[in-house]
Amino acid sequence: xxxxxxxxxxxxxxxxxxxxxxxxxxxxxxxxxxxxxxxxxxxxxxxxxxxxxxxxxxxxxxxxxxxxxxxxxxxxxxxxxxxxxxxxxxxxxxxxxxxxxxxxxxxxxxxxxxxxxxxxxxxxxxxxxxxxxxxxxxxxxxxxxxxxxxxxxxxxxxxxxxxxxxxxxxxxxxxxxxxxxxxxxxxxxxxxxxxxxxxxxxxxxxxxxxxxxxxxxxxxxxxxxxxxxxxxxxxxxxxxxxxxxxxxxxxxxxxxxxxxxxxxxxxxxxxxxxxxxxxxxxxxxxxxxxxxxxxxxxxxxxxxxxxxxxxxxxxxxxxxxxxxxxxxxxxxxxxxxxxxxxxxxxxxxxxxxxxxxxxxxxxxxxxxxxxxxxxxxxxxxxxxxxxxxxxxxxxxxxxxxxxxxxxxxxxxxxxxxx
Amino acid sequence: xxxxxxxxxxxxxxxxxxxxxxxxxxxxxxxxxxxxxxxxxxxxxxxxxxxxxxxxxxxxxxxxxxxxxxxxxxxxxxxxxxxxxxxxxxxxxxxxxxxxxxxxxxxxxxxxxxxxxxxxxxxxxxxxxxxxxxxxxxxxxxxxxxxxxxxxxxxxxxxxxxxxxxxxxxxxxxxxxxxxxxxxxxxxxxxxxxxxxxxxxxxxxxxxxxxxxxxxxxxxxxxxxxxxxxxxxxxxxxxxxxxxxxxxxxxxxxxxxxxxxxxxxxxxxxxxxxxxxxxxxxxxxxxxxxxxxxxxxxxxxxxxxxxxxxxxxxxxxxxxxxxxxxxxxxxxxxxxxxxxxxxxxxxxxxxxxxxxxxxxxxxxxxxxxxxxxxxxxxxxxxxxxxxxxxxxxxxxxxxxxxxxxxxxxxxxxxxxxx
Numbered sequence: 001x002x003x004x005x006x007x008x009x010x011x012x013x014x015x016x017x018x019x020x021x022x023x024x025x026x027x028x029x030x031x032x033x034x035x036x037x038x039x040x041x042x043x044x045x046x047x048x049x050x051x052x053x054x055x056x057x058x059x060x061x062x063x064x065x066x067x068x069x070x071x072x073x074x075x076x077x078x079x080x081x082x083x084x085x086x087x088x089x090x091x092x093x094x095x096x097x098x099x100x101x102x103x104x105x106x107x108x109x110x111x112x113x114x115x116x117x118x119x120x121x122x123x124x125x126x127x128x129x130x131x132x133x134x135x136x137x138x139x140x141x142x143x144x145x146x147x148x149x150x151x152x153x154x155x156x157x158x159x160x161x162x163x164x165x166x167x168x169x170x171x172x173x174x175x176x177x178x179x180x181x182x183x184x185x186x187x188x189x190x191x192x193x194x195x196x197x198x199x200x201x202x203x204x205x206x207x208x209x210x211x212x213x214x215x216x217x218x219x220x221x222x223x224x225x226x227x228x229x230x231x232x233x234x235x236x237x238x239x240x241x242x243x244x245x246x247x248x249x250x251x252x253x254x255x256x257x258x259x260x261x262x263x264x265x266x267x268x269x270x271x272x273x274x275x276x277x278x279x280x281x282x283x284x285x286x287x288x289x290x291x292x293x294x295x296x297x298x299x300x301x302x303x304x305x306x307x308x309x310x311x312x313x314x315x316x317x318x319x320x321x322x323x324x325x326x327x328x329x330x331x332x333x334x335x336x337x338x339x340x341x342x343x344x345x346x347x348x349x350x351x352x353x354x355x356x357x358x359x360x361x362x363x364x365x366x367x368x369x370x371x372x373x374x375x376x377x378x379x380x381x382x383x384x385x386x387x388x389x390x391x392x393x394x395x396x397x398x399x400x401x402x403x404x405x406x407x408x409x410x411x412x413x414x415x416x417x418x
Numbered sequence: 419x420x421x422x423x424x425x426x427x428x429x430x431x432x433x434x435x436x437x438x439x440x441x442x443x444x445x446x447x448x449x450x451x452x453x454x455x456x457x458x459x460x461x462x463x464x465x466x467x468x469x470x471x472x473x474x475x476x477x478x479x480x481x482x483x484x485x486x487x488x489x490x491x492x493x494x495x496x497x498x499x500x501x502x503x504x505x506x507x508x509x510x511x512x513x514x515x516x517x518x519x520x521x522x523x524x525x526x527x528x529x530x531x532x533x534x535x536x537x538x539x540x541x542x543x544x545x546x547x548x549x550x551x552x553x554x555x556x557x558x559x560x561x562x563x564x565x566x567x568x569x570x571x572x573x574x575x576x577x578x579x580x581x582x583x584x585x586x587x588x589x590x591x592x593x594x595x596x597x598x599x600x601x602x603x604x605x606x607x608x609x610x611x612x613x614x615x616x617x618x619x620x621x622x623x624x625x626x627x628x629x630x631x632x633x634x635x636x637x638x639x640x641x642x643x644x645x646x647x648x649x650x651x652x653x654x655x656x657x658x659x660x661x662x663x664x665x666x667x668x669x670x671x672x673x674x675x676x677x678x679x680x681x682x683x684x685x686x687x688x689x690x691x692x693x694x695x696x697x698x699x700x701x702x703x704x705x706x707x708x709x710x711x712x713x714x715x716x717x718x719x720x721x722x723x724x725x726x727x728x729x730x731x732x733x734x735x736x737x738x739x740x741x742x743x744x745x746x747x748x749x750x751x752x753x754x755x756x757x758x759x760x761x762x763x764x765x766x767x768x769x770x771x772x773x774x775x776x777x778x779x780x781x782x783x784x785x786x787x788x789x790x791x792x793x794x795x796x797x798x799x800x801x802x803x804x805x806x807x808x809x810x811x812x813x814x815x816x817x818x819x820x821x822x823x824x825x826x827x828x829x830x831x832x833x834x835x836x
Contacts, residue, residue, distance in 0.1 A: 016445065016448075016461075017445075017448045017457075017458045017459070017460070017461070018448050018449060018452045018458070018631070019445045019446055019448045019449025019450075019452070020445075020449075020631065020633050021445070022440070022442060022445045023441065023444065023445065023461075024440060026441065026463065027434065027435075027437045027438075027439070027440050027441065028437055030434075030435045030436050030437045031436060031437025031438075032437075034436045034437070039435075040435045040436070041435070041464075041465070041470070042435070042462060042463060042464045042465075042470060042474075043434075043435070043441075043461075043462070043463035043464075044460060044461070044462050044463075045444065045460060045461035045462075045463075046459070046460045046461075047459065047460075052459070052460060056460075059477070213436070213438065215438050280705075280726070282705075282708075285709075285712075286708055286709055286711070286712025286713070286717075286721075287698075287700075287705030287706065287707070287708025287709040287711075287712065287724065287726065288705065288709045288712075289705070290700075290704055290705025290708070290709075290726045291703075291704055291705040291706045291708075291709045291817075293704070293705075294703075294704025294705065294706075294726075294728065294778075294817075295704070295813070295814065295817070297779070297780050297781065297813055298781070299704075299728075300728055300729070303704075303728050303729075304728060304729040304731065304732060305725065305726045305727050305728040305729055305732035305736070306705065306725070306726040306728075307723065307724070307725055307726075307736075308698070308705065308708045308712075308723045308724040308725075308726070309723050310712065310717075310718055310721050310722055310723040310724075311718070311721075311722040311723055311766075313722065313766075313767075314722060314723035314766060317765075317766075318723070318725075318736070318765070318766075347735075347736070348729075348731075348732060348735075348736075349731075360712075361715070362715050363715065363716065395713070395715055396713065399709075399712075399713070
């Protein structure tokens with residue numbers, strides 16, 4: 001794009017350089033900028049060191065520079081002093097900010113110390129960017145046609161500042177080409193098989209000027225469609241929506257949601273909508289499915305509870321699996337997992353249940369049932385269905401992928417029952 | 419330090435700049451370098467773009483430059499071409515590497531494609547750094563007294579390469595001051611209270627030239643002691659060990675392990691050692707404690723299973739809580755959580771059990787029992803003990819901190835019983 005707008009991020013903090021804190025801000029900023037039509041060109045991470053800060057600010061090559069970190073009240077935070085030196089200005093106390101800081105401390109029943117009040121000392125030449133979630137203000141500078149915005153490194157504070165103030169003002173100031181995008185969430189097929197299956201559709205995107213990004217994580221692949229809107233926003237929106245609809249029609253069974261949806265919340269929504277309840281019987285996943293379900297606020301409306309049947313004795317006594325069935329088939333088998341699902345559904349008197357039994361590894365695999373072999377059953381009003389899946393990988397991956405597969409199996413059943 | 423050795427990291431990959439992949443490599447490298455006595459001075463993250471790569475390599479200021487990413491077999495990976503251009507060399511095919519790649523593909527039953535074989539094309543002037551876990555070799559260059567090492571971006575491959583080859587060779591080449599370090603793991607006290615409690619001991623570190631870093635994460639604070647060993651390694655080792663022993667004596671109840679220990683594995687070890695078994699009754703933690711316990715390989719040796727009693731009906735029917743006890747005290751109460759612990763221990767016939775019941779939020783809090791209020795009970799051969807904790811924060815934080823507090827309560831009980 002000839003009218004492409006680029007940005008750089010400068011992350012400041014000793015803790016980012018010794019493995020103490022992961023720099024998650026930079027990637028998040030890259031994503032937010034991309035959604036606003038601005039391309040993040042590079043990220044520099046440096047320590048709390050004035051010479052390094054001045055060097056970084058003096059060698060930028062983009063019209064937008066986002067700076068995070070080093071704004072805390074302690075001695076090692078020197079970003080403000082470095083900014084004064086770079087922009088040839090000095091710190092002055094802002095009475096309105098000082099009053100806000102004092103009010104904040106009084107609201108939590110404490111008196112602000114002088115180090116807290118000193119957070120109202122800000123460079124004279126900056127425009128203050130309000131911090132709605134903390135006491136370190138953001139600072140907006142302009143120099144030689146470039147915009148520099150300094151923000152706190154605390155993600156919770158920085159993110160609110162970026163979304164409420166910084167991105168809207170950058171869009172206004174630079175008028176980047178509008179981006180239209182949609183992200184469809186899939187599960188059930190790995191990245192390369194998915195790519196193969198949708199290859200002809202993917203090839204058809206180019207003539208419409210639509211880009212496709214694959215964003216894989218354990219058990220999931222996000223598909224992000226995006227295009228520059230240029231002059232005609234409505235037609236860009238229409239073509240992205242049309243291509244998304246084509247994809248939906250092509251792989252309806254693989255798409256479980258959009259944007260920031262989580263599969264455990266989608267399943268929860270479907271249960272709630274039907275006023276149905278759920279229980280779980282977990283063996284190899286060891287409680288992880290239950291953890292996902294209960295990580296959703298309000299899940300107590302449909303989740304009754306579960307049994308983690310790690311030992312065979314628990315499978316027999318709590319879930320009613322006959323011992324000869326276990327002996328004959330082994331715990332990782334179709335009859336056992338189906339009986340687990342039926343057993344927990346009956347014991348906890350729920351509409352639906354999911355049961356999982358598999359070999360998470362690293363030990364316990366056999367020729368016939370290698371590590372990664374997992375049986376999943378879903379029991380509901382119309383009966384029990386089950387399937388065998390195979391997820392080779394580390395223990396952690398087997399657990400995570402099995403959990404998502406179990407939730408997706410229930411999702412299919414709920415949709416099939418209408 | 420006058421003889422301080424510094425390093426820089428250059429991370430290459432478009433996916434790092436759009437929020438698709440988090441740059442976890444840089445922080446990890448910073449930690450590994452620090453442990454070897456080398457200070458990471460800055461990190462630059464750039465896209466798969468030759469001009470950006472040449473600019474980054476041409477403006478380094480440290481004797482060590484670690485480069486990650488852009489070594490894959492696809493067209494967008496251009497790091498090798500950029501390196502040839504920077505070092506004035508050309509790609510030549512290495513027959514031995516090509517044979518290794520072919521053997522690797524044959525071992526998984528596939529024939530290597532030409533793009534796979536082309537991974538054996540490496541710059542003529544480099545020393546090859548073997549990749550034990552993949553097909554993209556590392557490359558070691560020297561120029562103007564600086565060392566440049568290019569490595570794949572896949573963390574699993576890069577980490578093995580760094581630990582087996584790169585760090586040992588850098589230490590040999592630059593002889594950085596040796597670092598002696600120990601990391602003690604604590605739980606039970608937040609960072610600021612912990613700092614207050616150990617303040618006099620912390621003050622005594624300076625005269626010994628020992629630095630202390632606080633590395634907090636939900637429910638835990640790691641304390642890392644480190645010092646330069648200079649000429650006398652044995653005396654540095656002795657002073658770090660002596661200070662670690664003093665800390666251990668000062669806060670014995672807060673320290674649960676060292677280095678990479680995890681509390682769920684420490685508890686598992688204590689159970690295994692005693693040949694004791696464990697069961698769980700979880701309400702507010704929704705299966706998360708069970709997930710932690712079963713994330714440890716071999717946990718089936720001591721973990722029998724658990725009940726996630728999300729609804730009161732499950733508490734009554736599966737754990738034997740009388741309905742009038744629930745009505746009188748509410749589910750988040752001492753009598754109920756103690757009965758949950760006793761109930762699951764009896765039902766699953768284990769030596770020990772942990773039960774948790776609390777208000778994870780965001781809804782459900784009351785004046786008397788605000789969000790973050792959690793009752794934890796541990797039942798064992800000598801009886802049941804319980805305590806109330808309060809962890810204000812998000813739902814996710816309440817769940818994580820409660821789980822760690824529950825495991826730590828069991829740890830104390832196991833140690834007390836000897």
